[in-house]
Amino acid sequence: MPYWLYVLIIVAIAYAVISIALYYLQDYMLFKPEKLPQDFQFYYENQETKEYNLETRDGAVINGLRFMPKGKSKGVVLYLKGNSQSIKGWGKFAVDFTRHNYDVLMVDYRGFGKSTGRRSQKHIKRDLQMVYNKIKEQTTEDRIILYGRSLGSGFATKLASTNYPKMLILDAPYYSLTKVTARYAPFMPLSLLMKYPLPTYKWLKYVQCPIHIIHGTHDKLIPYKTSVKLSQIQPKLTRLHTIIGGGHKNLNNFESYHKMLNEIINKTPEEIDLSTTSIHVNHGKKKN
Incomplete structure (x- = not known):
């Protein structure tokens, strides 16, 4: 057997083994759940x-x-959390909304906290729609705010795309989870391997409510440019809020974050009569 063919076979086998490992181990890599006893x-x-x-x-x-x-x-506010811990720890962020007199509902995904069941993208989407439906039994949709943080941003976008909430707020969102993962495994066929592709950009096209995106400029896990790109999908409905110097896990430590949140959930938007503005005025070209 030629040496080059031997090397090619070894590389192909290694590639296949890594691909299979990525497929079956991605739940352990993507989710970092904290499990709680049922009597907690x-x-x-x-x-x-x-x-x-x-x-x-x-x-x-x-x-x-x-x-x-x-x-x-x-x-x-239906608050969809990130990929780690449980609502035991995430609950401390509810105060950012209850202080403005909003109820906050947080749930644990399957396998997190006290929640049970086999986890999959399909199951989580179905579970969250069930939760949303329960909220609708208690109030009208024009009083429901969807807030998605990191991992939860994709699921929040999906919910907003098939329902009619008051607004959608995305905190450090990703374009798709496949894109995020591709940064660490650029040569793998992730479009085929990902069990949780979570294509936020696709779902965002169908959202009909106001969209607010909050992102830090120093986010090393999900780059700020991701939100810039997402904000261009529905520019008429979207406002991008930038936290200068903010990372992926510390936006709540910035005063600007809380000022932005206050403006987003409390301010009543005013209709603008564009005919009274300079929107159609072009700067004249300088003549030589």
Whole structure:
């Protein structure tokens, strides 16, 4: 056997082994769940909460927490978290909305916290639609805000694309999870291997509510340019909010983040009569 053919066979076998490993191990690489015992008691200082357990049609249980404001509720924020820990830790971010008198509902994906069931992209999408439907039983859609953080941004976009919430807020979103993964495995056929492609850019095309994208300029996991690209998909509906110096996990440590959030969820947008503006005025060319 020629040496070059021997090397080619070895490379092909190695490539196939790595591909198979990526396919079967991606759940462990993408998700970092914290599991909680079923009798775990949630507690947050100065926060009033109520725990829920929703059973899915395939027998899984989705565990969630509702954080209630002290004043009259302005609406409900469905907060879809990132890929690590459980709502035990993520719950501390609910205060950013309850302080503005919004109810906050957080749920754990399958395999996180107290939630059970076999995890897949299809199952998670179905679970979250069930949660959204439960919220609609309690209030109208024009009072529902979808907030997706990192991993949750893709699922939040999917929900917004098939429903009619008040607005969609994306915190450090990705163009697609396939694109994010491709940065670390550029030579692998990820379009075929990814069980969680989460094509945010595709779903964003069908969103009909206002879209707010928040991203830090120093995000090393999901580059800021990703949000710039996403903001161009539906420019008339989208506003990009930039946190100068913000990373992937620390936007809440910036005063500008909280000012932006306050403006997004509390300000009533004013209609602009474009005919009274300079929108059609062109700068004259300088004559030689």
